[in-house]
Amino acid sequence: MTTLNGREVYTRRALMDRYGMTLSPLEKWHRDRSVTGHPEAVGTVGRELVWDREEWDSWYQRRHDTRDLESRAELAARHGLALVTLSRMWSLREENGHPAPVKTVEQTTYWDAGEWDAWYADYRRRSQRRELDVDRSGNPDDLVTLSQAARILGVEPSSITHYPKNPPxxxxxxxxxxxxxxxxxxRRYRRADIWHYADTRTIAGPHRTRHPNRKPKPEEEPHS
Structure with a gap:
């Protein structure tokens, strides 16, 4: 073991041998140490930077400690969800309050399992209440304005004014x-089409796509 002033230290070469790593991640962790928390070098041996052995080992163990954490794949498997569903929920985090990840280790992102479970249970309750709020009364062939469609869906009209330009x-x-x-x-819509949308929108939230061959038009005029 290499020593410096009586302290056991690691060179990058020693770290590669001990942890079976390549040079690239070691350099990146050190370069991004303001984010990764990588220890500062304690000096040099020859022309090589060196790190305190105990300090580096402790940092590495903390970084790779994923107790009580789960990756997206683990969350999907435990809850019986498709990975694409979790990805969509994460992409809509500003709308649905999806929790932030705790850490990323070797390109795998981890969330606090307890925090995620609590959020998902509340998310499902909110989604189920939303479905119960749908107004099923009226003639399916009636034509309704966007504001009326919002009331059918049980949402505020302002929450869907962007749908014509950026439809879910x-x-x-x-x-x-x-x-x-x-x-x-x-714009006027068939009431039955609004019901169909209510029945087919996913628990993961809207997935916005543009209607084919359709140019953006001026915003909807509020109208009852």
Missing amino acids: RNWPQPVQEEELPSGRMR
Whole structure:
């Protein structure tokens, strides 16, 4: 073991041998130490930087300690969810409050399992309440405005005003479009199509895609 001033130290070469690693991650951890928390070098031996053995071992063990943590794959397997569903929930974290990860180890991201479970249970309750709020009354062939569609879905009209330009998955095409004197568009949808959207929107939230061959149009005019 290499020593410096009576302290046992690691060179990068010694770390590679001890932990079966390549040079690249060692250099990256040190280069990004303000983020990774990698220990500072304690000096040099020859022309090689060296690190205190106890300090480096302790840091490495903390970094790789994933007790009570789970990766996305582990969460998906335990909850019976598809990986794409978890990815979608994470992409919509600003809307659904998805918890932040605790750490990333070797390109694998980990979440606190207890925190994630509590969030997911609440998320499911909120999603189920949302489905119960759907208004199923009325003639399925009635034409409704965007504001009326929001009331059918049990949401605030302001929460879906962007749907015509940036529609979630299964959001219907309007049956009628009328340009108002203000230059905005009034769109009307079949009530049955709004019900179909309510039935097919996923628990993971909307997956926004543009309708094919459709150009952006002026924002919806609020109308009851």
